[in-house]
Each structure stands twice: as C-alpha cells, then as structure tokens.
Amino acid sequence: MTPLARRLPRELKHNIGKYLGIFLLMCGAIALTSGFLLAAHSIGSIIDEMRDEYTIEDGRIVTAFEATDAQIDAAEGATEDVGGATFYRNFSIDATIKKPVGDDGTKRTLRTYAHRTEVDIASYCEGTEPQEDDEVAIDRVFAKNNGLAVGDTIELCSRTYTICGIMTQPDSQALFPNNSDFTVNTITYGVAEVTDAGFTALEDAGGAPTYTYSFVFNDRDFSVADRTDAEEDIVKALTDADARVDDLIDADSNQGIGYARDDVDGDSAMWTTLLDIIIVIMAFVFVVLTNATIEEESAVIGTLLASGYRKREIVLHYLALPAIVGILAAGLGCALGVAFFTEPMRNLYYGSYSLPPFHVYWSWEIFVKCAVVPAAVLILITLVGLLRKMGKTPLQFLRHEASGKSGTKRGLRLPERMGFVARFRLRVFLRNLGNFATLFVGIAFASLLLLFGLAILPTMTHYADNLETSLVAEHQYTLKAPLELEGSAEEREQWAALDRLQSVDGALLSAAEDAEDELDAAADAAQAAADALATSPNAVNMQAASDALEEVQAKKDALYARLDNIAGALGCDRDEAIDLIDEASNIDADNDDIHPINTTDNGAEKVAQAEKYAIYQLQYDRGEGNGTETVTVYGVSPDSRYWKDLDVGDGRVVFGRGLLDKFGWKEGQQVDFHDKYEDKDYSLVYADDGSAWGSKSDMNVYMAIGDFNEFFGNDASYFNGYASNETLELDARYFAGDTTPDDMRAVGNQFVDMMSSLIGMMVGLAVFIFLLFMYLLTKAVIDRSARSISYMKVFGYRNGEISRLYIRSITLCVAASLVLSLPVIIGSLTAIFRAMLLSYNGNIEIYVPWWSMAECAGIGFATYLVVALLHTRSIKRVSLSEALKVQE
Known part of the structure; x- marks a missing residue:
C-alpha cells in the first residue's frame, strides 16, 4: 500500500461526520428517487398494457337521448374510410349512494354501469362480478376511502344492493365526475357496475341514464389526426341522422383514461430534476469541503510535490474518498429504493388512482439515471474543482497560498470604529x-x-x-335541452305523456305511425270504393268496396298490433297507450319556440327564484404543445340576482380573472377559441377596462344570454341551465347535472x-x-x-x-x-x-x-x-x- 493510500483510512476517520453526512444524503435521495421512478415506470407499463388487455375505448359519444339503430349505423358507416369502428352501449346512471350504517349525510355518487364484457372491461382485485340483480361491484379507491368492503350493503337510488366485488374500470383510472374537472374526486365520487336487470331497476327507481356510446376503431394504430377527422365525421353523421350530440371525448383527451399516465410522467420528471439538483449541490459541497481540506493540508501537499509526487497522483488521492463514498451511496441507494421504497411510492398512486394489481417492471434506464449518472456527475464536478485548486506550484502550497493569489495575502481593511x-x-x-x-x-x-x-x-x-x-347559487343545474318550469297542469300531462312515449324504442313508434298512415290510406281507398258503388252499383264496384273494407280491417289489425307492442313496452293496456298518444298529439311539435315543460310542479316560490342561464364549452390553445384549456362560456341575465355586479349586455364580454392571470392577455388582444364539436372558431376581444370578474380560479367567459344565443347562433329563447337556491325536481330526461x-x-x-x-x-x-x-x-x-x-x-x-x-x-x-x-x-x-x-x-x-x-x-x-x-x-x-x- 502506497503512503497516500495509507492516509485514506485516517482521513475517513478524521472526517467521518462529513463523509457520513454526504453518504446519507446521497443514499437517501437516490433511494427515494429510484424507488419512485421504478414504481412510476411499472405503473406506466401497466397502464400501457391496459389498452389492449381490457379493450379501452378509442373515444366516446354522449347523446342527449338514446340513439336509434339507424343513427348508430350512420355513425359506424362514417368510419369506413379509416377501416371502420364498432360502437358499444355504455350507458350509466349517477346513483346517489347511502350506507345503511355510519352514513354522515355527505352526498356521494356512484356512476353505475351495466356489467361490460366487450369494451372498458373491469379488472377485479377482490370478490366477483355482479351476478344477481341486487349485487354491485364498486371501485377500489372509492371503497377504501369510504370504508366499504365485499359483503357490505349500500343503497343506490334508495334501492338496496350488496357489494359483491371490488374492481377498477380502465376508462376511470382517475375518478373525474366531469372531464373538465381540475382534480380527481375519490371521496364522494366513484364508479360501479351491476347486472343488466340491476341497471334497469335503477332506471325504474328514478335514475337518469347518460346515453354514452363508446367506440373502438378496427385499426387502432392510425394517427391522431386521422382519428380526429374520423371522430368529426362521426359527429356529423349522427347530427345528420337527427341525433343530438352532447359530448365527444377522444381517449387521448379523456382524463379518466390519460390523467394517471400524464401525472406519473410529470412526477417522474420532477423527481429526476430534484435528484439532479441534489447531486449538483452535493458535488459543490464536496468541492467546498475538499478545498478546505487542501487548504488545511497545503504544506503536506507542497512537501509531496517537492518530494516528486505528481499532481495527478495527489488529485486521485483527494478524489478517492468522494468517489468511493459517491459510488457506494449510489449503489446502496438504488438497491434500497428497489427493495424498500418502490412499494411506498406505489401506494402514493394506488391511493388516488384505480389501477389493476401492481407488479414491478425492471428498467436499466432507471439504474443508469439513479446510480451511474449521479456518481459520475459527483466525481466529475469534484475532479474539476480539484484540478482548479491544484493549479499552484509546490512553493505556493508550502507558503499556504493555495487559496489565493501568489504573494502575501492581505485582508480587507475594516473601519476602526x-x-x-x-x-x-x-x-x-x-x-x-x-x-x-x-x-x-x-x-x-x-x-x-x-x-x-x-x-x-x-x-x-x-x-x-x-x-x-x-x-353563485346553492344549485347550478345544467340541462340537456331547454326545459320550462312554468306550465299548466294540462300541459304537464301532455309532456308527461310524450316523455313516457319517448322511453319506448323509436322503431315501435315509427312502426305505429306507418301503420296509422297505411290505415288512413286504406280508409281513403274504401271511401272512394263506396262512392263508386253508390254512383254505379254493379258487381265490380261491389267487389272493390268489399276488398277495400277488408284492407281497412287488415290495416286496423296491424295498427292495433303495433299499439299492443307499444303498450307492452310501457307496461299498460292498449287504451292507455292510445290515451297517451292522444295527449302527446296536442303538443305542437312543429313550433320551434315551444320548449318542453317540466312534468313536476316545483311550486310558484321555487319557480320564481330560479333563473335561466346558458352554458357552452370552448377550447383555447395554450400554445407550445401544452394542449387546450376548456373554457366555459356563460350567458346570464343582465340584471341577474345571482351573478351580482356582473356588467354584461349590449355585446359586452367579461372574462374570469383566472383566465387573465393564467394567460396574461393584453388590452385589445383577440382571443381565439375553438368548438371541437362543430369544428368552428370563435374570437373575442379582451378590453382591459375592468372587464374581469370572479377570483383567480374563475376560468369562465360571461355575456348576456341574448348575446350568447346570437354569438352561437341559437334560438333567442334558448337556455340550458337554472341557478337556484332551492332544490328543484327536474325531469330526468333533460337533467344533466347539479353543481x-x-x-x-x-x-x-x-x-x-x-x-x-x-x-x-x-x-x-x-x-x-x-x-x-x-x-x-x-x-x-x-x-x-x-x-x-x-x-x-x-x-x-x-x-x-x-x-x-x-x-x-x-x-x-x-x-x-x-x-x-x-x-x-x-x-x-x-x-x-x-x-x-x-x-x-x-x-x-x-x-x-x-x-x-x-x-x-x-x-x-x-x-x-x-x-x-x-x-x-x-x-x-x-x-x-x-x-x-x-x-x-
């Protein structure tokens, strides 16, 4: 062992506190980072495999009302140019959940689906899928946060269900009640699935279905641009087929599908940056401490240099301990991270996101990033510092001039006072x-x-x-279509009849209308034959009249058969079905100015305090590849009782302070928005004259409801929401949400x-x-x-x-x-x-x-x-x- 090598143990012992501290800091930082990155890499790999393993949808369409077979065929036909797509019913009901024991009264919601076997297939981690009509499987994270387990009973829409399984749904990896929400909600919101019969029972109990149709392209590898074009064709085809599309969500923009992956990737970059900063700062700490050691041992270094030792040997000597400490800390830290910190880091995400069972995927890239690179950076920076410090002559070291310029070092003269x-x-x-x-x-x-x-x-x-x-109110209700609260009892009965008829398959109603038209045509033909017989009573005309009467009877029997089918679907007899049709026929369906009337009378006081508003969502390009911001445009009454001190009207547009704070728009700047559903662009000009409202979290745009309808080309009487301090009972067919x-x-x-x-x-x-x-x-x-x-x-x-x-x-x-x-x-x-x-x-x-x-x-x-x-x-x-x- 060389004399310099024999000094290393003594130096380590003399500076054990310094090297131990550096070792612990570096080892701890690498252990935490490697554990996190390995957990994040494994979670990312699990999420990537879910697309094919659980058949995650490529997108979804939400319609205001249930689409007919013809409308779905039109949508599928619009995708033929890109290889075709298959549509799946993916209806859901936002069911209020109550625990029979220990419920604290907080409003909790389970978005409940019928058990899915073809698309967005659930992964079960405990229990089994629902098999009985009173069984339900619920999301793992929601169950954990609310203390629910297999075998517990809960109430959904006041109907009792037994929890049979704990699962995760691939389209709800992150629990977002609305796709535009900022954060997940795993405490008061979750997802669940029941049997088909259980889903029907929820409908019968008053649950309002959301008519979602998930689609999967046959070619799942074509570009996002082509997929976006295909989705626009789908919306156009549905609109042309008289279906009202409320929402289109591509899988890439569906936060329930992509948010967890984006969060893992973002946090991985943050942890990597954090490790890099710690390593660089520690390297400079090494430089400072090594410099102090060199200054302290300046005479020894000068003697060694004068005795014939090369500077390279001395640099390697003083680099040895930092290098050994760095390499050991990096290796041990990486090993500890893999062995002990992967699971805690995994729990950070599995406590917030609904993902399949976890297993580790090894990555050599993480080993290089967490072990090799930190050790190399530490050694390199320390080496550079040593080389800079060792650029002195042996005489300068002997004179203790290693820390300053040659010659006598004079201190700064300080004031005598x-x-x-x-x-x-x-x-x-x-x-x-x-x-x-x-x-x-x-x-x-x-x-x-x-x-x-x-x-x-x-x-x-x-x-x-x-x-x-x-x-601005205790309740902000959103509607799928305008729904009037005011109306007479007779009008409510008419709309209730129409609402009940619209719950029947459209094909049955169309068949009944065709049968009625055919009966009318046969009756006209019979009348013509009777007139001919009266004018010219002969055998030929008599036979024609007889045939016409038989045709009328046949068409009447066909109409009755159709009416019986409708009555069977409604669960009533033929006469009641006829009465419903007669009631509904009193509505002037051709008058566009007539809005549906709520079938429940909420009372004059509640109706009087409720205020109509309109709402629509546009997208703003954040720029620099940061995606689009969802901006909600409100149309409110200029003299609103709820949006107080909001100065709108006469074309005036008011921006939420959150938009101005986030994007820093200047006075007179034109702000361009895009409507992804209609593929239209809209422009508004920001006037910096105090036209801002709300807090710095307000990301909305406000205008008068008349200006809103003119801006979007709606009917002058259009609205799709109510602000109310009182609870309103709204028809499920038109109800969209309550915030x-x-x-x-x-x-x-x-x-x-x-x-x-x-x-x-x-x-x-x-x-x-x-x-x-x-x-x-x-x-x-x-x-x-x-x-x-x-x-x-x-x-x-x-x-x-x-x-x-x-x-x-x-x-x-x-x-x-x-x-x-x-x-x-x-x-x-x-x-x-x-x-x-x-x-x-x-x-x-x-x-x-x-x-x-x-x-x-x-x-x-x-x-x-x-x-x-x-x-x-x-x-x-x-x-x-x-x-x-x-x-x-």
Missing part, C-alpha cells in the same frame, strides 16, 4: 464567503422543498374555497387526502437536507478556523466566548439566508406552479400564508440549532496543541 467582536465576526464571514454562498444555495433549495410542502395544502384549500365562492358547494368542498378534501402523505415526505426530506447541508458547510468553517480557535484558548478565552464569536457569526448568516431566500423561493414556487399546471385545466394561484413562511424559517432555524450544539462540542474539542504546530 467597529468593535472587536463585530470585526472578528465579519472576518469569519469574509474568510468563508464561498462556504456561506454555497450554504445560501443549499438553504434556499431546502427551503423551497419545505415551503412547497407547507404551502401546498393552503394553496389547494384556497383554490377549493375560490371554486366554492364561484358558485353544489358540497361538490367544491370535496375538491379541497380530495387534495388534502392526495397530498398528505407526499407532504410529510417532502417536509422530512427538506429537514434532512437542512440538517446535513448546514452541518457540512458550517463544519468546514469551524475546521478551517481550528488554529485560530486554539490561539484564542491560549490567550485565555473560554469555550463559551469562542462559541459566541464563531457560532453567532454562522448563526447570523443562517438566519439571513433563511429570510433573504424567501422572496426567491416564492418567486420560484410561482414559476414552478405555472410550469407544472400550465397543461392542466384551471388556474391555481400559489397561496403562501405568512404562517407558512414563518414555519419554514422556524423549522430551518430549529434545525440549525441542533447543528449549532454539535459545533459547540467541536469547539470544545479543539486542542491547545493546535497552536503549537509549525506553520511556515
């Missing part, structure tokens, strides 16, 4: 300026992690509060549930980084000043007095760094939030309350106090003999 203590502390700061600069960067980085962890919940709660206050403050509060609760475990991890990691960075960098200051401390002891200074001189200097720098870094951190957090959330719907304003900043600084300073106690011990351990060592 400053007291001794102040000048001494300032000298300590100036002599260790590089250490303190690195310390500032480390403190800022750790504070960024810490403040992010402390501020994320207030930010999300603030966002949820803004969403809640953005609701309440409870729904908005659920968003905040969901964020708390999603972020709680991640926040604890981030706060713990930040405190750990605080502790190690402060210890390592401030220890270098104490070690560098060991001879001065020894001199002071020789001159009679006590340990406490010396600690006040050195430790307080460090304390002031740490305190200043904690305070001065806050503006930088808040600015960085704002930029990070904007970058992270730009490609998501909505606008989250970073909200850092004063107590979060105070808590961040307090935690940082409390961590430093622990370090200061350790340094007090270090000062006590400085020997008087240090002052007696020869120094040329």
Whole structure:
C-alpha cells in the first residue's frame, strides 16, 4: 500500500461526520428517487398494457337521448374510410349512494354501469362480478376511502344492493365526475357496475341514464389526426341522422383514461430534476469541503510535490474518498429504493388512482439515471474543482497560498470604529464567503422543498374555497335541452305523456305511425270504393268496396298490433297507450319556440327564484404543445340576482380573472377559441377596462344570454341551465347535472387526502437536507478556523466566548439566508406552479400564508440549532496543541 493510500483510512476517520453526512444524503435521495421512478415506470407499463388487455375505448359519444339503430349505423358507416369502428352501449346512471350504517349525510355518487364484457372491461382485485340483480361491484379507491368492503350493503337510488366485488374500470383510472374537472374526486365520487336487470331497476327507481356510446376503431394504430377527422365525421353523421350530440371525448383527451399516465410522467420528471439538483449541490459541497481540506493540508501537499509526487497522483488521492463514498451511496441507494421504497411510492398512486394489481417492471434506464449518472456527475464536478485548486506550484502550497493569489495575502481593511467582536465576526464571514454562498444555495433549495410542502395544502384549500365562492347559487343545474318550469297542469300531462312515449324504442313508434298512415290510406281507398258503388252499383264496384273494407280491417289489425307492442313496452293496456298518444298529439311539435315543460310542479316560490342561464364549452390553445384549456362560456341575465355586479349586455364580454392571470392577455388582444364539436372558431376581444370578474380560479367567459344565443347562433329563447337556491325536481330526461358547494368542498378534501402523505415526505426530506447541508458547510468553517480557535484558548478565552464569536457569526448568516431566500423561493414556487399546471385545466394561484413562511424559517432555524450544539462540542474539542504546530 502506497503512503497516500495509507492516509485514506485516517482521513475517513478524521472526517467521518462529513463523509457520513454526504453518504446519507446521497443514499437517501437516490433511494427515494429510484424507488419512485421504478414504481412510476411499472405503473406506466401497466397502464400501457391496459389498452389492449381490457379493450379501452378509442373515444366516446354522449347523446342527449338514446340513439336509434339507424343513427348508430350512420355513425359506424362514417368510419369506413379509416377501416371502420364498432360502437358499444355504455350507458350509466349517477346513483346517489347511502350506507345503511355510519352514513354522515355527505352526498356521494356512484356512476353505475351495466356489467361490460366487450369494451372498458373491469379488472377485479377482490370478490366477483355482479351476478344477481341486487349485487354491485364498486371501485377500489372509492371503497377504501369510504370504508366499504365485499359483503357490505349500500343503497343506490334508495334501492338496496350488496357489494359483491371490488374492481377498477380502465376508462376511470382517475375518478373525474366531469372531464373538465381540475382534480380527481375519490371521496364522494366513484364508479360501479351491476347486472343488466340491476341497471334497469335503477332506471325504474328514478335514475337518469347518460346515453354514452363508446367506440373502438378496427385499426387502432392510425394517427391522431386521422382519428380526429374520423371522430368529426362521426359527429356529423349522427347530427345528420337527427341525433343530438352532447359530448365527444377522444381517449387521448379523456382524463379518466390519460390523467394517471400524464401525472406519473410529470412526477417522474420532477423527481429526476430534484435528484439532479441534489447531486449538483452535493458535488459543490464536496468541492467546498475538499478545498478546505487542501487548504488545511497545503504544506503536506507542497512537501509531496517537492518530494516528486505528481499532481495527478495527489488529485486521485483527494478524489478517492468522494468517489468511493459517491459510488457506494449510489449503489446502496438504488438497491434500497428497489427493495424498500418502490412499494411506498406505489401506494402514493394506488391511493388516488384505480389501477389493476401492481407488479414491478425492471428498467436499466432507471439504474443508469439513479446510480451511474449521479456518481459520475459527483466525481466529475469534484475532479474539476480539484484540478482548479491544484493549479499552484509546490512553493505556493508550502507558503499556504493555495487559496489565493501568489504573494502575501492581505485582508480587507475594516473601519476602526467597529468593535472587536463585530470585526472578528465579519472576518469569519469574509474568510468563508464561498462556504456561506454555497450554504445560501443549499438553504434556499431546502427551503423551497419545505415551503412547497407547507404551502401546498393552503394553496389547494384556497383554490377549493375560490371554486366554492364561484358558485353563485346553492344549485347550478345544467340541462340537456331547454326545459320550462312554468306550465299548466294540462300541459304537464301532455309532456308527461310524450316523455313516457319517448322511453319506448323509436322503431315501435315509427312502426305505429306507418301503420296509422297505411290505415288512413286504406280508409281513403274504401271511401272512394263506396262512392263508386253508390254512383254505379254493379258487381265490380261491389267487389272493390268489399276488398277495400277488408284492407281497412287488415290495416286496423296491424295498427292495433303495433299499439299492443307499444303498450307492452310501457307496461299498460292498449287504451292507455292510445290515451297517451292522444295527449302527446296536442303538443305542437312543429313550433320551434315551444320548449318542453317540466312534468313536476316545483311550486310558484321555487319557480320564481330560479333563473335561466346558458352554458357552452370552448377550447383555447395554450400554445407550445401544452394542449387546450376548456373554457366555459356563460350567458346570464343582465340584471341577474345571482351573478351580482356582473356588467354584461349590449355585446359586452367579461372574462374570469383566472383566465387573465393564467394567460396574461393584453388590452385589445383577440382571443381565439375553438368548438371541437362543430369544428368552428370563435374570437373575442379582451378590453382591459375592468372587464374581469370572479377570483383567480374563475376560468369562465360571461355575456348576456341574448348575446350568447346570437354569438352561437341559437334560438333567442334558448337556455340550458337554472341557478337556484332551492332544490328543484327536474325531469330526468333533460337533467344533466347539479353543481353544489358540497361538490367544491370535496375538491379541497380530495387534495388534502392526495397530498398528505407526499407532504410529510417532502417536509422530512427538506429537514434532512437542512440538517446535513448546514452541518457540512458550517463544519468546514469551524475546521478551517481550528488554529485560530486554539490561539484564542491560549490567550485565555473560554469555550463559551469562542462559541459566541464563531457560532453567532454562522448563526447570523443562517438566519439571513433563511429570510433573504424567501422572496426567491416564492418567486420560484410561482414559476414552478405555472410550469407544472400550465397543461392542466384551471388556474391555481400559489397561496403562501405568512404562517407558512414563518414555519419554514422556524423549522430551518430549529434545525440549525441542533447543528449549532454539535459545533459547540467541536469547539470544545479543539486542542491547545493546535497552536503549537509549525506553520511556515
């Protein structure tokens, strides 16, 4: 073993605290990152396999009413140019769920499907699929968050079901009640499936079906552009076939399908960046500490160089320990991450997303990224620092000039009026300026992690509060089509009859109408034959009249048969079916100005306080490949009782403050929107004259309802929503949704549930980084000043007095760094939030309350106090003999 190699164990023992701290920080950071990345890679692989394994749809169409066979055939025919597509009924009912025991009254909803076997096939992790009419299988995450298990009983639409299975649905990997929602809701919203008969029972119990048709292209590999064109052809074909399309969602834009994958990918990039930052900062810490060691051993290095050692040998010697520590930390950290941290990281996602059973997919790329690259970067940066430091002559090293320019090093002259203590502390700061600069960067980085962890919940709660206050009424009902609340009892009976008839298969009604037309034609023919017989009574005319009467009877029998079919579908007799037809025939269906009337009378007071509004969604291109923002356009009454102080009318357009804050539109700027359903473009001009409304979470555009209808080319009387402080009973056929403050509060609760475990991890990691960075960098200051401390002891200074001189200097720098870094951190957090959330719907304003900043600084300073106690011990351990060592 060479003399230099024999020094390594002694150096490691002498600096065990320094190398152990670096080893722990690097090992911990790599363990967490490798565990996360491996879990994320495995989850991504599982999600990618789901498309074919569970036949995930390529898109879905939602119609206002059930489509006829002819309309579906038209839609399928529109895809022949791209190889064809198959459509599947994928109806659902948003059923209110109640637990017989322990229900707290919170409104919870299960989007319930009939058991699917051809598309969007569920994956069961416990129990079995529903087989009996009173059995239901529910989503795994919803079941966990609500304490439900196989064998429990629940009520759906007041009908009792027994939970037979726990499953996940591939089109609901992320539980979004609405595709435009900002975040998942796993607490008050879930999905479920029942038997076909169980689904029918939910309809009979008052559940309103959503008429969704999922489609799968025969060629699943053609480009997104071709698929988009095909989907536009589908919408056009359905519209031409008199079907009303309410929504078109491609699989790529379906958050229930793609959100989990996007979130995993985004978080993977964030964790990789976090690891890179930690490694770079640690490398600079290595450089600072190695430089301090070189300065401390300057005379030894000069002697070695004068004795014939090459600079290369000395560089390799001082690089050896950092390299060994880095390689061991990287290898052990990666091994620990795979063995112990993959499962906890997997739980972060499986607690929020509904995914099939987890299994690990190994990735050599992750090993290279988490083990090889950090070790290589650490060694490279340390090597560069050593080479720069070793660019001195042996004489300069012998004269202790390795840290400065050649010649006598003179200190900065300080004002005489400053007291001794102040000048001494300032000298300590100036002599260790590089250490303190690195310390500032480390403190800022750790504070960024810490403040992010402390501020994320207030930010999300603030966002949820803004969403809640953005609701102008206790209920904002949306409709599939205009539905009038006012009407006479007779009109309600007529529309109730029509509504009941429309629940019958359209083919039966069409057949009955054809049979009635044929009967009318036969009756006219019989009348003509009778007239001919009366004019010319002969055998021929008599036979013709007889044949005509027989034809009339045949057509009457055919009509009765059709009516019997309708009566059977309605569950009534023929006479009642005829009465329903007679009632419905009183409605002037050809008058476009007549809207359907709600069949339930809500009472004069409720009707009077309800206010009509119109709503439509457009897309805004965020630019730079960040996708499109869903923007809701509202048409409201200019003198609205609910949208107070909203100045609309006379063509005036008001933008939500969230849009302006997120996109920074300027005065006079033309803003272009796109209607993906009609393939039309719309333009609005932002006038910077105070035409903004709501909070910074408001992503809507407002105009008068008359301007709205003119803008979109609707009838002047069109509307599709009611704002109401009272609960309204609306016909299920026209009811689309009800947004309440409870729904908005659920968003905040969901964020708390999603972020709680991640926040604890981030706060713990930040405190750990605080502790190690402060210890390592401030220890270098104490070690560098060991001879001065020894001199002071020789001159009679006590340990406490010396600690006040050195430790307080460090304390002031740490305190200043904690305070001065806050503006930088808040600015960085704002930029990070904007970058992270730009490609998501909505606008989250970073909200850092004063107590979060105070808590961040307090935690940082409390961590430093622990370090200061350790340094007090270090000062006590400085020997008087240090002052007696020869120094040329």
